[in-house]
Amino acid sequence: xxxxxxxxxxxxxxxxxxxxxxxxxxxxxxxxxxxxxxxxxxxxxxxxxxxxxxxxxxxxxxxxxxxxxxxxxxxxxxxxxxxxxxxxxxxxxxxxxxxxxxxxxxxxxxxxxxxxxxxxxxxxxxxxxxxxxxxxxxxxxxxxxxxxxxxxxxxxxxxxxxxxxxxxxxxxxxxxxxxxxxxxxxxxxxxxxxxxxxxxxxxxxxxxxxxxxxxxxxxxxxxxxxxxxxxxxxxxxxxxxxxxxxxxxxxxxxxxxxxxxxxxxx
Amino acid sequence: xxxxxxxxxxxxxxxxxxxxxxxxxxxxxxxxxxxxxxxxxxxxxxxxxxxxxxxxxxxxxxxxxxxxxxxxxxxxxxxxxxxxxxxxxxxxxxxxxxxxxxxxxxxxxxxxxxxxxxxxxxxxxxxxxxxxxxxxxxxxxxxxxxxxxxxxxxxxxxxxxxxxxxxxxxxxxxxxxxxxxxxxxxxxxxxxxxxxxxxxxxxxxxxxxxxxxxxxxxxxxxxxxxxxxxxxxxxxxxxxxxxxxxxxxxxxxxxxxxxxxxxxxxxxxxxxx
Numbered sequence: 001x002x003x004x005x006x007x008x009x010x011x012x013x014x015x016x017x018x019x020x021x022x023x024x025x026x027x028x029x030x031x032x033x034x035x036x037x038x039x040x041x042x043x044x045x046x047x048x049x050x051x052x053x054x055x056x057x058x059x060x061x062x063x064x065x066x067x068x069x070x071x072x073x074x075x076x077x078x079x080x081x082x083x084x085x086x087x088x089x090x091x092x093x094x095x096x097x098x099x100x101x102x103x104x105x106x107x108x109x110x111x112x113x114x115x116x117x118x119x120x121x122x123x124x125x126x127x128x129x130x131x132x133x134x135x136x137x138x139x140x141x142x143x144x145x146x147x148x149x150x151x152x153x154x155x156x157x158x159x160x161x162x163x164x165x166x167x168x169x170x171x172x173x174x175x176x177x178x179x180x181x182x183x184x185x186x187x188x189x190x191x192x193x194x195x196x197x198x199x200x201x202x203x204x205x206x207x208x209x210x211x212x213x214x215x216x217x218x219x220x221x222x223x224x225x226x227x228x229x230x231x232x233x234x235x236x237x238x239x240x241x242x243x244x245x246x247x248x249x250x251x252x253x254x255x256x257x258x259x260x261x262x263x264x265x266x
Numbered sequence: 267x268x269x270x271x272x273x274x275x276x277x278x279x280x281x282x283x284x285x286x287x288x289x290x291x292x293x294x295x296x297x298x299x300x301x302x303x304x305x306x307x308x309x310x311x312x313x314x315x316x317x318x319x320x321x322x323x324x325x326x327x328x329x330x331x332x333x334x335x336x337x338x339x340x341x342x343x344x345x346x347x348x349x350x351x352x353x354x355x356x357x358x359x360x361x362x363x364x365x366x367x368x369x370x371x372x373x374x375x376x377x378x379x380x381x382x383x384x385x386x387x388x389x390x391x392x393x394x395x396x397x398x399x400x401x402x403x404x405x406x407x408x409x410x411x412x413x414x415x416x417x418x419x420x421x422x423x424x425x426x427x428x429x430x431x432x433x434x435x436x437x438x439x440x441x442x443x444x445x446x447x448x449x450x451x452x453x454x455x456x457x458x459x460x461x462x463x464x465x466x467x468x469x470x471x472x473x474x475x476x477x478x479x480x481x482x483x484x485x486x487x488x489x490x491x492x493x494x495x496x497x498x499x500x501x502x503x504x505x506x507x508x509x510x511x512x513x514x515x516x517x518x519x520x521x522x523x524x525x526x527x528x529x530x531x532x533x534x535x536x537x538x539x
């Protein structure tokens with residue numbers, strides 16, 4: 001089967017203004033099947049976000065290829081939706097107008113766009129909040145708007161960069177369950193970046209562990225055979241979850257310590 | 267809340283009291299017969315230099331009741347409006363262009379700095395020669411004042427567009443033109459509105475200074491005429507009328523701001539749910 005997204009032998013080297021080089025990622029190959037939910041975990045500063053930026057086409061790799069359903073990627077990845085870690089909503093648009101934005105850019109009739117956006121706001125639990133501006137919504141609600149804004153375009157690949165890391169733990173688990181529900185209803189490929197191993201295991205089909213940066217690369221891959229549908233709060237208590245967690249954490253631990261030691265040096 | 271309303275009423279009361287106090291002091295200090303001459307040897311000299319509030323108010327009343335002031339005021343306000351609209355439009359276009367085109371920005375940078383540091387009021391006589399003594403020369407002066415404020419704010423506004431918001435809009439499928447319309451311009455407009463009070467005020471300054479330096483109509487012209495005949499009461503009357511209308515313009519800007527910037531968080535607003 002042709003992978004929905006394939007990053008092959010990716011290397012990313014940044015050149016600073018003073019000419020010094022920094023290789024964030026090397027020898028990285030990551031393939032995501034259609035409908036597969038893959039999480040990428042790794043210590044802070046290991047180039048997780050860089051990998052996503054490559055996948056969406058915001059950044060060009062120094063070496064290697066990006067293929068989307070077998071086609072080499074040129075420019076922005078039109079088959080992908082991207083959920084940012086930080087605020088990405090347009091503050092001058094209401095929640096509803098933010099959700100319609102993508103359809104509007106594609107030239108969809110505005111009444112039709114509005115109808116779809118209302119439906120999506122309802123799906124993420126925000127019906128009745130459409131006329132509010134982002135600053136009038138809480139952090140969790142803004143994330144829901146962002147989710148609706150991305151999913152309304154029905155992307156084949158959904159890239160998520162620690163989307164829930166700024167939320168409190170309860171809101172976060174709520175959002176994770178909602179995400180799983182939305183994903184189960186319409187299975188797309190997901191690449192989910194996180195530094196939270198529990199989050200990664202409870203959501204994914206597969207967890208990829210990255211080494212500490214610089215020159216980060218995948219050092220382990222774990223299939224998550226937990227049954228679906230899952231409740232992210234409950235599944236954490238099952239023996240198989242704890243077993244997987246121990247196993248993956250074992251692989252990660254050395255890298256986390258390495259990354260910590262590196263931060264101490266700087 | 268009743269407590270905040272009563273503090274507000276008290277505040278208004280003291281503001282009015284302050285105004286009355288100043289007017290009374292002005293009246294007492296300049297009335298020829300009320301006080302013994304302390305500083306001036308002639309009791310009428312204080313009134314000659316500083317005017318008399320009652321006569322000033324009577325002059326303003328007279329201007330409005332006879333309709334003498336309306337054409338002058340109309341001219342000044344038209345000049346202000348034109349200078350504001352043209353200056354803002356130029357500033358917006360140039361700001362967007364230079365902010366989005368690094369080459370043009372690098373090329374023009376020293377010249378923009380130079381023209382901005384120049385005291386542009388000295389251009390008034392040149393504009394008088396170029397555009398005549400009518401409305402056009404005052405508008406031109408106002409435009410040079412308004413342009414730079416708007417220009418720098420738009421430039422800044424475009425430069426400070428959040429990277430994430432921009433990247434997100436691009437991933438959502440916005441073309442370059444759509445980015446301009448849906449991201450750059452709204453972001454720049456918030457900076458333009460932040461400077462609206464300034465730019466309307468300067469458009470007004472441009473109009474009045476232009477009139478003062480050479481014209482045949484406008485409030486600035488009225489003041490100049492009064493000064494020429496040592497009619498100090500009319501000078502003060504003109505200044506008061508200008509101040510009142512500057513306040514009205516400022517208030518209109520506040521209203522416009524409230525309507526157009528609803529999306530911006532205000533300090534102390536706790537409407538989150």
